[in-house]
Amino acid sequence: MGIAHAKSEWVITIDADSWMSKGVLAEIYRYANNPNALGGGIRIKPERLSLGIAVGYGMMLVPAFFLGLSFGLYWFKKSDFDAIGGFDERRHIAEDVDFLRRLKLHGRKTRRRHKIISLESVTTSCRRFDEFGDWHFVRIFGNPFRIYRAISGEEREYLDKNWYEVKR
Numbered sequence: 001m002g003i004a005h006a007k008s009e010w011v012i013t014i015d016a017d018s019w020m021s022k023g024v025l026a027e028i029y030r031y032a033n034n035p036n037a038l039g040g041g042i043r044i045k046p047e048r049l050s051l052g053i054a055v056g057y058g059m060m061l062v063p064a065f066f067l068g069l070s071f072g073l074y075w076f077k078k079s080d081f082d083a084i085g086g087f088d089e090r091r092h093i094a095e096d097v098d099f100l101r102r103l104k105l106h107g108r109k110t111r112r113r114h115k116i117i118s119l120e121s122v123t124t125s126c127r128r129f130d131e132f133g134d135w136h137f138v139r140i141f142g143n144p145f146r147i148y149r150a151i152s153g154e155e156r157e158y159l160d161k162n163w164y165e166v167k168r
Contacts, residue, residue, distance in 0.1 A: 003081055010039075012075045013096075017125035018044070020073060024120045028075050031115050038107035039077060040115035041070025041100065044122050046129075053129055056137025068114065069100055072122040080106055093150050093159055132162070 003011055010032055014020060024042065031037055044061075046053050064070065074096065084102045087095045104114045129136050140162045141147055149155045 003078070003086060006078050009077060009079075010075060011078050011081060012073065014073045014122065015071075015124060017127060018072045018122045020122050021120045024073070024117070024122070027117045027120050031117070032075070036112045038110070038112035038114045039075050039080065039103060040117060041075075042073045042117045042120065042122050044070065044072040044124055047123050047126050048129075050129075050134040052134030052136075052138065053126065056135065056141065059137060059141055068104065068116065069097055070116050071096065072124055074100065074103075076103055091151070091153070136162075 003013070010028075012025075012028065020042075028040075031040065046057060060071070080103060084099075084106050087099045089095065091098060100114075107114050132139075140158075146155060146158070150159055
C-alpha cells in the first residue's frame with residue numbers, strides 16, 4: 001500500500017470516486033497545527049440527491065454521527081498509521097471504519113482528539129446509484145445481519161456483485 005511508503009508527517013486519503021470542496025486542505029492544515037491533533041474525517045455528501053439516496057445515506061450517516069465516524073476522506077499522522085498497523089487489508093468491506101476506530105482508540109491512549117470537519121465536505125460519485133438505482137444502499141445495507149456477515153468476511157460474492165463490480 002502506498003501509505004506505508006509516505007515520507008510526510010501527515011497523510012490524507014480520499015475515495016477514488018470522491019472530490020473535496022475548495023477549503024478542505026486549509027481546514028485540515030488549521031486543525032493539524034494543534035498539538036492535540038490526531039487526525040480526522042469529514043462530512044460527505046452525494047453528488048445528487050433523491051428520496052432513495054437520502055434514505056440510504058441516512059441509514060449510514062445517522063449511526064456514524066452518534067459513533068463519531070466518517071467516510072470518504074481521512075487525514076492522520078504517518079506515525080499513528082504505523083503505530084496502529086495501518087488499514088487491515090484482509091477486510092473486504094469497512095476497512096476504513098475499522099482503521100478509524102483503531103485510530104480513535106490510539107488517540108485516547110495518547111490524549112489526542114479526532115476531528116470531523118463539518119465546514120467543508122467531500123462529494124462522492126453516484127455511479128452505484130446510476131447503475132443499480134437510487135434505493136441501492138437501502139437494498140444492500142438494509143439487512144444488518146448481512147452487513148455483519150460481510151464485515152466478518154462472509155458475503156464476499158454478494159459484495160463484489162453489488163458494491164465493487166460497478167461500471168466506471
